Amino acid sequence: MGRGDRLLALRDQEGLELVPELGAPAPLDLELDAIAEVLVPAGSRLIGLSLREIRFSQRFTSTVLAIRRGEDLLRDRLGQVKRRLGDALLLQTPRATLPAKQVSRDLLLLDGAV
Numbered sequence: 001m002g003r004g005d006r007l008l009a010l011r012d013q014e015g016l017e018l019v020p021e022l023g024a025p026a027p028l029d030l031e032l033d034a035i036a037e038v039l040v041p042a043g044s045r046l047i048g049l050s051l052r053e054i055r056f057s058q059r060f061t062s063t064v065l066a067i068r069r070g071e072d073l074l075r076d077r078l079g080q081v082k083r084r085l086g087d088a089l090l091l092q093t094p095r096a097t098l099p100a101k102q103v104s105r106d107l108l109l110l111d112g113a114v
Contacts, residue, residue, distance in 0.1 A: 034095045035065075038107040040087040046106050052079040060101070062093035 010016065040046055046054060051064055067074040067081060068088040074081055088110070093101070101109045 032094055032096075034093055034098060036091050036093055036098060036101065037110045038089050038091060038101060039110055040083050040085060040089070040106070041108045042085055044083070044085070044106040046083040047085055048082055050080050050082050060091075060093070060104075060107070061097045062091040062101075064089050065092055066090040 064078050
């Protein structure tokens with residue numbers, strides 16, 4: 001577990017292969033996909049709703065890999081977890097969709113998209 005850019009650097013330096021877990025999102029295509037962190041800001045229409053309820057994957061063309069809530073890192077049953085103000089979502093998303101996430105009132109794109 002670690003920052004996306006560091007994991008990719010380690011992969012390149014050591015010649016490692018990233019293998020997805022069973023039921024994990026599609027493998028990352030570095031030409032087309034990005035790993036990005038977004039924040040659920042005040043006033044977001046996502047607060048109080050689960051990923052499943054809002055059909056997050058379809059609506060934002062992204063897969064949520066993990067949720068950071070304060071000091072906790074959530075990685076299981078993400079579709080059922082209700083969004084809270086300040087939740088940080090780690091996304092696998094097409095690079096082409098990053099500009100739309102920058103102007104969304106429901107998500108705030110944080111720096112460091114890989």
